[in-house]
Amino acid sequence: DCGAMVVADRYCYGSLPGREQIEILDGETPLRAVARHYLRTSQCPRFMERARSDGRRTYIRDLCREYGADGVLYEQMKFCEFWSYERVLGVHILQEELGIPTVGIEKEYRRRSAAHAHSGVCGESRDQAHSGRETVMADKKVKGAGDRFLPGSNIAKHREWRGLKDTWYDYVEWVKVLGIMGGFVAKSPVRIARGMLTYRWMGSYLGALNMIDRCVEGLRGPALRVARLYLNTIMKGSTTSIAEMMMGDRRFGDNAFGRTQVVLEQTMCPEILAGFPNLRPAQLEPFQGLLLCYMDQGANPYYIDAMESVGLPADSCRLSNNAAGVALLDEFPKIGACCISNNAPCDSSTMNSQLIERHLDVDTLPAAIPMRWDDPHTRKYARESLRRVISFVEQHTGETYDWDACRAMMEKHNDEVRNEMEKWNFMATPYTAAALAVPALFHTFYYAFSGGRNPEVMKTEKKVMRILEQAYADKTNCFPKTRYRAITWGGPPCYWLQFPNWLYNCWGILMIAGMDLFSGNVIIDTTDEETILDGIARNYETGVMRRHLTGGWQHLVEFWDEAEKFHCDMVILHDDITCKGALGLTGVILDQAKEKQTKLMMVSNDMFDHRTISRADIRQQVNDYMYSVMQAEPLDASLLQYDDYEGW
Numbered sequence: 269d270c271g272a273m274v275v276a277d278r279y280c281y282g283s284l285p286g287r288e289q290i291e292i293l294d295g296e297t298p299l300r301a302v303a304r305h306y307l308r309t310s311q312c313p314r315f316m317e318r319a320r321s322d323g324r325r326t327y328i329r330d331l332c333r334e335y336g337a338d339g340v341l342y343e344q345m346k347f348c349e350f351w352s353y354e355r356v357l358g359v360h361i362l363q364e365e366l367g368i369p370t371v372g373i374e375k376e377y378r379r380r381s382a383a384h385a386h387s388g389v390c391g392e393s394r395d396q397a398h399s400g401r402e403t404v405m406a407d408k409k410v411k412g413a414g415d416r417f418l419p420g421s422n423i424a425k426h427r428e429w430r431g432l433k434d435t436w437y438d439y440v441e442w443v444k445v446l447g448i449m450g451g452f453v454a455k456s457p458v459r460i461a462r463g464m465l466t467y468r469w470m471g472s473y474l475g476a477l478n479m480i481d482r483c484v485e486g487l488r489g490p491a492l493r494v495a496r497l498y499l500n501t502i503m504k505g506s507t508t509s510i511a512e513m514m515m516g517d518r519r520f521g522d523n524a525f526g527r528t529q530v531v532l533e534q535t536m537c538p539e540i541l542a543g544f545p546n547l548r549p550a551q552l553e554p555f556q557g558l559l560l561c562y563m564d565q566g567a568n569p570y571y572i573d574a575m576e577s578v579g580l581p582a583d584s585c586r587l588s589n590n591a592a593g594v595a596l597l598d599e600f601p602k603i604g605a606c607c608i609s610n611n612a613p614c615d616s617s618t619m620n621s622q623l624i625e626r627h628l629d630v631d632t633l634p635a636a637i638p639m640r641w642d643d644p645h646t647r648k649y650a651r652e653s654l655r656r657v658i659s660f661v662e663q664h665t666g667e668t669y670d671w672d673a674c675r676a677m678m679e680k681h682n683d684e685v686r687n688e689m690e691k692w693n694f695m696a697t698p699y700t701a702a703a704l705a706v707p708a709l710f711h712t713f714y715y716a717f718s719g720g721r722n723p724e725v726m727k728t729e730k731k732v733m734r735i736l737e738q739a740y741a742d743k744t745n746c747f748p749k750t751r752y753r754a755i756t757w758g759g760p761p762c763y764w765l766q767f768p769n770w771l772y773n774c775w776g777i778l779m780i781a782g783m784d785l786f787s788g789n790v791i792i793d794t795t796d797e798e799t800i801l802d803g804i805a806r807n808y809e810t811g812v813m814r815r816h817l818t819g820g821w822q823h824l825v826e827f828w829d830e831a832e833k834f835h836c837d838m839v840i841l842h843d844d845i846t847c848k849g850a851l852g853l854t855g856v857i858l859d860q861a862k863e864k865q866t867k868l869m870m871v872s873n874d875m876f877d878h879r880t881i882s883r884a885d886i887r888q889q890v891n892d893y894m895y896s897v898m899q900a901e902p903l904d905a906s907l908l909q910y911d912d913y914e915g916w
Contacts (some may be wrong), residue, residue, distance in 0.1 A: 544673075571596075574596050585616035651801040678720060685789050711784060825856065
């Protein structure tokens with residue numbers, strides 16, 4: 269219809285490469301020859317090394333020359349994360365760098381798909397139904413804890429009254445956080461000030477005090493003290509990491525400090541660097557992604573929109589979309605001697621790594637650890653992959669790996685894991701002082717940033733353990749509002765970190781544990797190099813999000829067993845609408861729920877983008893379930909609905 273003729277087509281069902289001759293080498297089986305041929309010649313975007321990524325565009329350029337093509341149509345099948353990013357990269361590189369006219373096209377999965385019309389009609393109907401119910405609730409003007417907040421925000425008019433003793437304690441701890449933030453600025457005042465003026469995301473960290481206050485809403489006694497201890501340690505570690513980013517940022521002048529940093533992308537845990545005592549791990553994405561969203565729900569959509577403006581489909585994973593947007597806008601600090609990227613936790617992350625590395629000014633190596641981590645056939649490959657990481661870092665820093673230093677650090681890592689597992693014994697009882705948002709947040713923090721490296725982790729854990737032991741010995745009911753014990757599973761709404769606190773204060777639902785709490789937790793055998801590498805690989809393979817989303821379907825549904833261990837009578841399943849790995853198992857989970865006695869509540873969210881499914885939408889989903897399924901009434905009706913769309 270357009271007067272164009274297709275002269276060559278490749279992938280997924282194109283005429284190229286056609287029938288190929290597969291050479292069988294001496295002593296090689298035919299099966300191995302086929303595998304070798306596909307691994308070396310395939311143009312699939314799953315191959316994430318820079319040379320293979322660039323080679324795909326070179327291949328297309330050569331096809332254009334060979335067939336006399338005037339331009340390229342870059343097609344992507346809807347819902348395919350690999351080709352979503354590949355299309356964005358391909359269109360940009362072919363058109364801007366190679367000068368070939370290129371158009372990107374997103375194809376529907378089915379020829380007669382009605383997905384767009386369905387989404388539009390259902391979305392409009394849901395919004396109308398929701399707004400009507402919300403207005404009715406707002407008109408009630410019920411007195412309660414909800415009156416404490418300024419209309420239209422989540423900012424409190426005054427501090428929460430917890431009784432004289434607990435209110436004073438909470439205020440003193442709040443002042444300590446001010447001191448931590450002051451210490452953060454003092455580490456490098458000029459560079460941190462320049463960072464505030466250079467990076468849009470840094471300004472959102474001014475909302476840290478608000479985030480912390482919201483994480484302790486409704487807490488009293490031992491529960492308040494546990495949460496505050498954890499939050500102070502998180503603040504110390506996080507502000508130190510951000511300060512070190514600014515101190516090593518080459519935008520503000522090159523220095524020796526920056527060359528001691530090794531950049532770790534996304535969920536790459538720091539244990540592999542334990543044998544380099546003179547080097548510092550620098551986490552690349554959490555501060556511009558996950559933690560940023562915790563601070564300010566309005567921050568991440570700016571980066572998400574940047575990627576969608578260049579063609580990334582709106583149904584792509586928000587976590588990876590956000591990180592790619594930060595890279596696209598050149599808002600990652602220029603730090604480190606080299607970068608270790610990864611293929612965790614999913615397809616989208618594998619692809620966004622390829623885009624991110626094009627915006628870094630250091631060499632990058634993908635740590636391609638096996639996805640099916642419980643397959644014994646993958647162990648050798650996992651160890652070899654980590655040895656490549658070690659050699660890569662040695663090559664770019666001039667440092668030599670110290671196995672004795674690594675062994676000592678892994679023993680500290682093991683102490684952290686053993687303490688975590690001991691803590692679970694208390695959390696399984698009615699007298700736990702550790703629950704709601706903060707314990708899982710602390711686990712994620714030390715998994716990503718410590719790995720035995722941060723001595724503050726175990727100092728804090730020892731204090732927390734004493735509180736847990738005392739509360740259990742005294743049979744103290746630390747969460748007296750509890751009606752139901754729940755476990756949460758799946759990708760949560762990161763723009764509402766304090767969702768568990770709202771569940772507790774409004775409906776009496778005590779969130780004992782979340783999915784991320786069960787990530788990592790690997791005791792590493794320090795007998796020799798091979799066992800250490802195997803343990804580090806397993807810790808990474810079972811890390812945050814990765815263990816349950818890519819390790820095999822059976823791991824995603826482990827929550828039934830965990831709920832039983834923690835004596836939970838309810839499971840809250842976070843239905844992240846852009847997580848295709850989890851969405852694919854929704855039917856399996858619903859079938860299993862019919863066989864269980866545990867109540868299952870599915871709550872949809874959009875992870876980093878509150879505009880799609882807002883906090884109010886999430887509250888409405890819970891309210892509807894509690895009213896219609898549980899036949900329950902709220903503890904505090906003033907919290908059922910309120911307007912916090914414009915708040916942090």
